[in-house]
Amino acid sequence: MEVLEDVQSRPDPRAMIIQRVGIRAVRHPLRFQDRSGCAQSTIAQCNMYVSLPAHLKGTHMSRFIEILNDYADPYSVVRFADVVERMRQRLEADSACLEMRFPFFVQKAAPVSGVKSLLDYEVKLMGEVTPAGYQLTIAVMVPVTSLCPCSKSISEYGAHNQRAHVWVHARTRETVWIEEIIDLIEAEASCQLYGLLKRPDEKYVTEYAYDHPKFVEDMVRDVALRLQNDQRVTWFSVSSENFESIHNHSAYAMIEMEK
Template sequence: MKLKTKAEPIPIADVQSTPDTRRLPIDKVGIKDIRHPVRVKDKTQGEQHTIANFNMYVELPHNFKGTHMSRFVEILNQHDIEISVESFKEMLSEMSERLEARRGHIEMSFPYFINKSAPVSGVKSLMDYQVTFIGEIEDGRHVMTIKVIVPVTSLCPCSKEISDRGAHNQRSHVTLTVRTNSFVWIEELIELVESQASCELYGLLKRPDEKYVTERAYDNPKFVEDMVRDVAAMLNQDERVDAFCVESENFESIHNHSAYAMIKRDKLEPAD
């Protein structure tokens, strides 16, 4: 009687690793817009569970036909991810090593919630902010940045000055992107921006709160230029921040366009 032997596995071609002759390197190749649950450090609760959208890319040399897309997903799923600067660096290093890439890039965007108290009634409600962690690696060197979009109220100083009754205001989005040399809470970046607006936003307001925020904005008018300058001045004084970009877009209430301003600075570069 002839014994059955285990079938030998059939070799499967690795097409991605075959040579390419066009001599055209690719700057970024990978996966985009994949969702994954994450845990983010929270200043008041310790950590916050949320859902993040990931973009993961590597550089592809001219002599390789393709990259191994499945490895990006494997890296993401191998971690019970509590996101921090250190864990982000680990993911970048692992990605560049496993995909044999000199350069790599990861973006992680997620909604971040803060439980805020209304200014007069004290009623609590959640406010959401869009946060993005961006990590890059090149030849083993990491660069980490954090981007936060903070919605606020701005009131026009010109409208207040020339009008006999009231002044027009609008919602504004202040986008703050920072590179730091030590740990900074997400809440700190949000509070910094809100403190320099005409008034901050709240998820829920009672009538006394609405009176307060209306009068607060009226007493604190800001042009879009004022907003970026005031935030930039605060960042200039913060020694934890090595580089920043602050942008403000005012969604005008009396025009069919937005007003926009931006200040960008790298403190480590020599001043002009």
């Protein structure tokens, strides 16, 4: 069989280090293990990068796909470092970075009827191995209900509310499960969302939201306070975009904090 030249391994005369080179927007099916130990099937959009030393012309792009195809174990926040380190070794790089974004499902019981349904959340995991060590950033988007305190205060009856998307990005010194972040955010919302509600449930969530009004500023401050008090968290950002029901624009707030 004819031996073909490995062009990527040619020396490069420009002698410039590339901090990140790789592939983006790769969709790949995978299994992801949740807090209970169960693995759910999902589809992730992946960005995969490694560093490239100054003396090499290019990296081996095909190896990124091989890594995804060869990894058979369920992914998890605990084992994410294994995949990133495998990338670094396979591509013989000093550093490697793996970003995955995927829908994550949680089965929830309605507050009164107890009827069960799935609710989807958006998750991003960003793991990076460098000579300084490994760093994982966990990001979760949780949809919630937000009811306006001002509307409740000035109206004779009723109050306008909206659906909000709350994002938390967190770096930790110990394992923090995706479900923990979901629980934290939902506990600070005017009301959490459910995939399926019966009439008694709809009455409950409507009245619960009315009893727990929050501005977008309240939302990010209350979530940030919880994260600030969690000793496992070393850095975080929390943002909320409230899709207004009486305006054709959104309300937004964000807090970022290093501990």
